[in-house]
Amino acid sequence: MADFTAVVIERSYVIRKGWTQILRSFDEIRNIYEFAEIEECLPLLPKYHPDLVLYHSTRIHQEIGSYLSGKEIGKIFWVDISPEEHKKEDVPEWADLSLSPLLPREKIRQTLEQIMHDLGGETDQGTHTELSHREITVLKLISRGLTNKEIADKMFISPHTVITHRKNITRKLGIKTVAGLTVYAILNKLVSLEEIDS
Amino acid sequence: MITGKTKMADLIHLNHKLLPVIGRFGISLGFGDSTVNEICREKGIETAFFLEVVNAFHDPDYYPQENLRQFSLQLIVDYLRNTHRFYLDKKIPEIEEMIEAMIRDCYPGKEHIDLIRVFFGNYREELIAHIEREEKTVFPYALMVEEAFLKGSLTGEQLEQIRNRSMKEYQEEHNDIEEKLYDLKNIIIKYLPQPQDVSGCTHILYELFYLEQDINDHSRIEDKVLAPKVEQMEKVLLEQYPLSDG
């Protein structure tokens, strides 16, 4: 069983507790740390080694990148939890995914489940060859000829995350090109010929 | 490093993948204790060029000799052109035929299997476009640079060409032409339904492994022998004629 550490950074006490409560319902998550401000949290990241950070950003935070560069903290999955519904297809530069607290609770749970699944998939590299649900979705969209940017917009994830998914798909299947992935998708009935021709 | 004094037999023991390479120079087995120098002289092969090619194949970190006048770029270009012909006229039709046979004998009645035919057809188009670009643009450019370098003079037009599109740009755009072959192998090995006749599939896999490796080595001659030589010549030419259009 996976053993993840999560961090929640959110000013509002009530909303912060809400996120913590959802995270606590996952068996995969062992430790949860809460912060009101990113400044309090950054110096502690190398110590906590989180796998997942949920962050409600209130201003531009280029300093996240410059602060963390060169520090041995491993790969963190950053989730943007700002509630701006009207521009949710814009995943900020620093985030892997946007997840609004205004979404239905069941939808939030599903997304977090998928994140846990993907994080788990990356820990046993090489042996784990089954594609995750998300990777299958990405693969289908690739076969239908969509670009990384289009896939990102459709799935509400960042282009950076699409690239990560593509790398994992290629590693798991041993297929590098779009044409090759398309053949795989058809042989496995993930897409039909008609969908590709259109 | 392989030198003129290396025995040809030792060269093959060192790296048996050099066998098809020496074959392309018209050298066949049975060389006894002869050295590279001796065999090249006997066969009328430019030794410096032969050494450059086998060293580039053998050592991934090999960087060509500084001496630009050792042998003509024309030799490299001819060698590369010959290899292109070998792919287009011999290997590709052979594999196409094998695919037809595989579809017919191993997967009769299986829907979707002609996807493989379409896939390889696309690959063929890609390879043709890649080769065409090299033969129509890159090689003539390389020979033009060498001509100017050897003459020690440069027309305004040639200088313009060097400034507009250097060898470095060609090299950056030089894409991995063997990726689709890698994919095709894995599709056949891992993802096609179980064939009725396994041997038909085995044969085509050998061919794909061979072609992928060969194209890979071919690209290394382009990247490691041809391109660096042209770049060095460009550098000398641009130093000699820094502002002649000013």
Ligand SMILES: [Fe+2]
């Ligand atoms: Fe070539």
Ligand SMILES: [Fe+2]
């Ligand atoms: Fe090439």
